[in-house]
Amino acid sequence: MTDVTTSPSQSFDLLVRTRRSVRGFLDKRVPDEVLDDVFETARWSPSGTNVQPWHICVASGDVCERIRQGFLERAANKVAVKIDHPSDRRLGDPWRARKRGCAKVLYDSMGIDWDDREGRGRAAARNYEFFDAPHAAFICMHEGFGIQSAADIGMYAQTLMLALTTHGVASCAQGTLRNYPDLVREEFELEAEIKVLFGISFGYEDTNVPANMARTQRAPLTETVQFLG
């Protein structure tokens, strides 16, 4: 994957920009050797005092299918979501505008109008199908950890997704996969104290899925970074 004609910094920049959220996967498992490689790399992520607060549940095959069906059945029966960690508060601009921009890119790629509530609902429902991914990694953390350790989890997640990218494996981080954490706890026989923060669906990209045409942008440096001195 890495182009040897580029410098390490260029290769890294390319890797970071190559990763993107994919929302349509082929029915093709990632080989076990690749999974071993990727999760081996991800465990080298940094964390405060090297506490490594992450606990990752990787669901594949029948296990992935059962959890997926659990999500879909609950959604069909309108079972209220019960998340382990509090959600973000409602925030105004610039964050609100960025959220809307992200949603618009996705709906545009799928040919869904902003006013088409049903279409938007269908797009959202794809989350619980895990976008047909053959694997889902549920990113968990003990309830004793707070926001500081959640930052460590973010580092782990990005390392994991970049490691997947180097192997040509696509992914989509999904906050929506925190909605029914008991399904994950039950399947993986987790202690009640282990809480689900989010999930990452992954597998090989189905390039025929329109949602995979979506490309997000980023706010300019001037909006998000202050250089002083």
Ligand SMILES: Cc1cc2nc3c(=O)[nH]c(=O)nc-3n(C[C@H](O)[C@H](O)[C@H](O)COP(=O)(O)O)c2cc1C
């Ligand atoms: C923690 C986290 C949760 C996310 N939750 C969802 C989700 O539930 N559904 C979804 O379609 N995308 C989800 N995303 C993907 C973001 O929308 C996406 O990363 C962002 O728009 C930037 O686009 P890119 O990943 O293609 O670069 C999530 C991303 C992160 C990091």
